[in-house]
Amino acid sequence: MTDFQTSLIAAAGVFVAGVFVYNKWQEHKAKKSVERAFASEHDDVLMRAEEPGFDATLDEPAIHVPTDTATARAEPSFTLGDLPMVDAGSGAYGRPPHEDTVAPSLVADDVQHAAPAPAPAPVPPASTASADEPVTPAAPAAAAPAVEPVAAPAAAAASSAAGVATAAAVPAANPAPVSAPAPAPAPAVQAPTPIPAAAAMAPSEQATALVDPLIDCLLPLEMAAPMRGEKLLPALQKLRLVGNKPVHYVGLAVSGEWEPIRHGIVYTKLQGGVQLASRTTALNELEYSELVTRLRTVADEIGAEPQIPDMMEVMAEARNLHRFVAAHDAQLGVNLAANGAPWDVTTLVGALEKQGFDLRPDGRFVKGDGEGGQLFTLSTNVTPAEETTARLTLLLDVPCVAPARDGFGAMIACARSLVQRLDAIIVDDYNQPLSDASIAEIAGQVKEFYADMEVSDIPAGSTRALRLFN
Secondary structure, X not given: OOHHHHHHHHHHHHXXXXXXXXXXXHHHXXXXXXXXXXXXXXXXXXXXXXXXXOOOOOOOOOOOOOOOOOOOOOOOOOOHHHOOOOOOOOXXXXXXXXXXXXXXXXXXXXXXXXXXXXXXOOOOOOOOOOOOOOOOXXXXXXXXXXXXXXXXXEEEEEEOOOOOEEEEEEOOOOOOOOOOOOOOOOOXXXXXXXXXXXXXXXXXXXXXXXXXXXXXXXXXXXXEEEEEHHHHHHHHOOOOEEOOEEEEEEEEEOOOOEEEOOOOOEEEEEEEEEEOEOOOOEOOHHHHHHHHHHHHHHHHXXXXXXXXXXXXXXXXXXXXXXXXXXXXXXXXXXXXXXXXXXXXXXXXXXXXXXOOEEEOOOOOEEEXXXXXXXXXXXXXXXXXXXXXXXXXXXXXXHHHOOHHHOHHHHHHHHHXXXXXXXXXXXXXXXXXXXXXXXXXXXXXXXXXXXXHHHHOOOOOOOHHHHHHOO
């Protein structure tokens, strides 16, 4: 090790030692400073028994009143009665026995919780005052509370021989408890009103609506013996859907009528039906093969023999029906464009609900027909997160509304009403204004459309149409 390295080590040691000593010195100075700040060199006047005004034999200091009225000063005196009771009736800070009883008062709950009311100043008992003795003034009375109590204590005044007025507080009777208002009766829960058309349908009509020879592929099931509905339903529930095509069943009751399968009814024959087409696709070969396999399993479970139609014939019927559905899948829409600033969505929702629209979970507004169905819908064309919109779209699903409802006329009437309310204009999909002549022309085309569906034995708004265009 060289001399230079030794010198560096020694210098480092001296530096570390200096820092340590400096820190200790700073700690010592800080300690002394704190001791001086909190030290007290004054005598405790309460511990000096030789001073006048202090009686060592008493628990409390005695205040000596000088007899010289010329030099005596009248100091205000305070008692516990001048301090608010912070325990709110718990008893932890109860009033001393010598204090006068004060009658309770009934005030508003929010005032009682906001701030405790100050207790009234105590009044010294009646006594004969000498002219030579000074009278110690009482503390000033607290200001009256802003809220007047319902029940105030009665006070009786009496005067002494020297004319010093005294007041004795008389406890008032306990106020009558205030009874809480009876809760309002809960509104009665009403059951949903059934659709009159469905409620008025006979069992045979309901059976035809479920298994329709025009739009369903019929699947007869020959039963080995009559069976009750409660034994059939668990097995039939296993085959209710093939792809997106529903499967329904009806049974021949002992009364001789076809009806939907119900509990408590004995059936001698069954007939299933799978819908041949929907709004999107027709029944295909893969779905039909799956149907046949699952139907045989269900038939074995209930002891029946299914009659399976030829696949080629079924596929041809399914394609023909789907062509009809695609040709008559018509939806008419009119748009309302704002003339000025965009509409606030929150305000718009309230206005549309007053107009008779029902807001659905998907954000669409539906205008009902008064019997459980819908006439047309309305869209704000914005996501729920957006706050404004400048365009509304009213949409009529033409094949799903019966001609008697006049869905197109009702939609145009609603659009014209909204034009007046919202300061808007009726436009088409290309943002071109729709004239009255154009609207009348479209109304004529709608009538022709309804007539074409009627000729095809699938009237608009009928059960068949609702099943196909669902």
